[in-house]
Amino acid sequence: MFEKLRYKWIKLNEDQSYKLKVLEMSKPTFVRVEDHRICVVRLQEGWFGVNNVCPHAGAALHAGYCNKNGIVACPVHGYKFNVKTGISVDGNNYHVKTFKIDNREDGFYVGIKKF
Numbered sequence: 001m002f003e004k005l006r007y008k009w010i011k012l013n014e015d016q017s018y019k020l021k022v023l024e025m026s027k028p029t030f031v032r033v034e035d036h037r038i039c040v041v042r043l044q045e046g047w048f049g050v051n052n053v054c055p056h057a058g059a060a061l062h063a064g065y066c067n068k069n070g071i072v073a074c075p076v077h078g079y080k081f082n083v084k085t086g087i088s089v090d091g092n093n094y095h096v097k098t099f100k101i102d103n104r105e106d107g108f109y110v111g112i113k114k115f
Helices: 014-021
Strands: 007-011 029-033 036-043 047-049 070-073 080-082 100-103 107-113
Touching: 014 029, 014 107, 029 107, 036 100, 036 107, 070 107
Parallel strands: none
Antiparallel strands: 007 107, 029 036, 036 047, 047 100, 070 080, 100 107
């Protein structure tokens, strides 16, 4: 309960909500919320979002691939990130910002962490 209070929740429009509702497992897609570009992946545990820009070379992560464990790979150089934590799994210091994705009765919401 208190976890949700640490986020600013923004409802996605109908088109973006539908795109997430029908999203195939482990297939990255892209949504824009305010000034945030977000790569969203659907896993068995739900939907997860990370900043869509790879910190290494700026490529769009949604154009890469994701495995069933939630590891998304950059399409340019193959840098890999855990979509649940945003942490690189390549042993380097790169990381991407994470976003909460909540599927509610009235649509999908993106949670942006408050500072």
